[in-house]
Amino acid sequence: VGVGFQDRSLPADLPCSDRFDRWCSLTNVRRLVGRAQFELEQADTVAEFENVVYRMSYEENQYKVPDGFYLLMYSFDGVLKAHGVLRDDSFGKTLWDIAVEKDILPMEEGLALHETFRDAVSYSDSDEAWVQYPWRNSLEEDTYMKVALLVEVEFNNELYYVGAGFRLSGMADSMESDVRKESENLLVGEVCSDKYNLPCSFTTAHQLSSHAVAYAISSPDPRYEIFQTISRSPAFKHGNFYLFIYSVDSE
Numbered sequence: 173v174g175v176g177f178q179d180r181s182l183p184a185d186l187p188c189s190d191r192f193d194r195w196c197s198l199t200n201v202r203r204l205v206g207r208a209q210f211e212l213e214q215a216d217t218v219a220e221f222e223n224v225v226y227r228m229s230y231e232e233n234q235y236k237v238p239d240g241f242y243l244l245m246y247s248f249d250g251v252l253k254a255h256g257v258l259r260d261d262s263f264g265k266t267l268w269d270i271a272v273e274k275d276i277l278p279m280e281e282g283l284a285l286h287e288t289f290r291d292a293v294s295y296s297d298s299d300e301a302w303v304q305y306p307w308r309n310s311l312e313e314d315t316y317m318k319v320a321l322l323v324e325v326e327f328n329n330e331l332y333y334v335g336a337g338f339r340l341s342g343m344a345d346s347m348e349s350d351v352r353k354e355s356e357n358l359l360v361g362e363v364c365s366d367k368y369n370l371p372c373s374f375t376t377a378h379q380l381s382s383h384a385v386a387y388a389i390s391s392p393d394p395r396y397e398i399f400q401t402i403s404r405s406p407a408f409k410h411g412n413f414y415l416f417i418y419s420v421d422s423e
Contacts, residue, residue, distance in 0.1 A: 181207045181234065182207075183203070188238075188239060190239065191341060193339065193341050195385075198386065200237040200241045201241065201321045201338060205321050205322075205323055207235070208228055208235065209323045211227075212224050212327065212332075221328075225245065225254045226254075228254035228256070228334075235256065243256050243335070244335055245332055248290050248294075248331040248332065250290075251264060251265070251266055267282050267286040268282030268285075268286060269282075275311050276311070277308070289320070289335065292333075300323045302321055303321075303322055303390055304317055304387070305317070316340075317340040319337055319338060319387075319390040320336065320390075322335035338386075340386055340390070341383070364376050366412040376410050383408065388402065
C-alpha cells in the first residue's frame with residue numbers, strides 16, 4: 173500500500189517580510205519547514221543527514237526566503253544543529269547558552285523557550301505545532317511576540333525540532349506607510365473605510381484575517397478564549413473593519 177506526492181517545494185509568496193503576520197508569512201514558513209522535514213526524513217545515512225543539516229544553514233535557494241525567513245534546528249537536548257542566521261561559533265551550544273551569549277534572553281527564559289518548542293512538538297496530535305512565544309533581539313529591546321511552525325524529526329534514535337517563524341504583528345505594525353498614504357489620499361485624511369472597495373480595503377481585510385489566523389493557530393489558550401479575544405480585542409479591529417468566525421456547520 174502506498175501513496176505519493178510531487179517532490180517540489182511550495183512556491184514562496186513574495187514580496188513578504190517576517191516582520192508581519194500576513195498570509196504570505198504563513199506560506200513561506202510552511203514552505204521552509206516542509207522542505208526541511210522532507211529532506212531530513214529521506215536521509216538514509218549519517219552523511220546524507222548531516223548534508224541536509226548543513227544546507228539548512230547555508231543554502232539560500234531552498235532553505236531561505238528573502239526578507240527574514242529561515243530555518244532553525246535544535247536537538248531535544250537544546251543543542252543547535254542548524255540556523256539560517258547564526259554562524260559556526262554557535263553550533264553545538266544550547267539555545268539558552270546562545271541567548272545569554274548574544275544578550276538576547278536571560279538563561280531561564282532561553283531554557284523556558286527551548287522547553288516550549290520541545291514540548292509543543294512532543295505533545296502535538298499532528299506532525300506539526302504552531303507556537304507563540306515572546307522574543308527580543310537584545311536585552312535593551314522591548315519584548316514582542318513571534319509565531320513559529322515546528323516539526324519533530326527523528327534520526328538514529330535522536331529527536332530534533334525544526335522550525336521557522338515570523339512576528340505576530342497585528343494591524344498597528346503592518347499598516348505600512350504606502351497603505352497609510354493611500355488611505356489619506358483617497359479618503360481625504362480618513363482611516364481606510366469599509367464603505368469602499370479601495371485597494372486599502374483589500375489590504376486591511378487581508379491583514380486582519382491573517383493576523384487572526386496566526387494568533388489562533390499559535391495561542392496556547394482554550395479555543396473559547398481565543399475566539400473571545402478575536403471578537404473583543406481592539407487588536408483585531410481597524411476602523412470599521414472587524415472579523416467574524418463561523419464553524420463549517422454555521423454555528
